[in-house]
Amino acid sequence: MNKQLLIFDFDGTLIDSVPDLADATNAMLTTLGKDTYPIETIRNWIGNGSRMLVERALVGDITVPEGALTKAEADHAEQIFFEAYTKIGGSKTVAYPDVDSGLKQLHAAGYTLALVTNKPIRFVPKILESFGWQDLFSEVMGGDSLSTKKPDPAPLLHVCTQLGITPDQAIMIGDSRNDILAGQNANMDTLGLSYGYNYGQDIRELGPTEAFDHFTDLVTWIMKDNI
The missing domain is CATH 1.10.150 (DNA polymerase; domain 1)
Incomplete structure (x- = not known):
């Protein structure tokens, strides 16, 4: 890939x-x-x-x-x-299983990581810092960073432009229809995770490139398919 x-x-x-x-x-x-x-x-x-x-x-x-x-x-x-x-202040917010180790593994393997969320940007840095992830992401976008947000592809394309990486060299990874549609609208491969917030709909119904039930399986797939 x-x-x-x-x-x-x-x-x-x-x-x-x-x-x-x-x-x-x-x-x-x-x-x-x-x-x-x-x-x-x-x-x-x-x-x-x-x-x-x-x-x-x-x-x-x-x-x-x-x-x-x-x-x-x-x-x-x-x-x-x-x-x-x-x-x-995020007192009850937790990372999903294996996310911390998985992100660090992908970062150490040389992948560029970015974060595109529909959460207002003002709340994002504090949460990233609480998990010690602030240095893992080369670009971070909130739902109000641009005039449009996911499922519009603009935030994803903006990240690509900022980092000098073409959309065909990127993958959008998320748990909801907004993530998969944004990636598809940006002509990117998409990876879906089934455990998140998708209004009761199976993420696989949206046709992502691949879908996973556990974050560790997603990491393994990325590492294997990009050797």
Whole structure:
């Protein structure tokens, strides 16, 4: 395959941040005098960035009807969510099994690693530092780093441009339809992980180049196929 660049998603791929995101979401809802939701319900609302999570929580459904919320309502709620998430500080966020060792193995093998997440960029550095990963990634993009986010291919193509690597030399790795579609839209190979946040859909249904149930199997596949 002769790949040089591995672009990773963050939440649901490298880290499980659902407990903290759920706590922040319910804190927002409580502040607004609305009903709260169990963590498994909120889990299905994660993956399209903070704004969509907030809007889904406000209407209590994964589908937000057009006109259900005013911009002012959503702006106000999102600000409350940001404040709550900042206070929580990632205390319950954990790395998935074998991710720490796998990332270090790939980095040591000479691959260039990048991170493209739909999480607002302001929250990313602190989480990376908490795991000691800040030096592993040559480029880091948040959901608000550009005017568009995944599944738009723009963040992936921007990373390639910044690093001087062509899309055909890159792989997009993630757990959700936004990751796979972004990679496909950028004409990249894609690798799917089945354990993350994909709204109950099997990642394999989206047609990634390959899919894996465990991060260690993904690392083994990359190392084997790129000898």
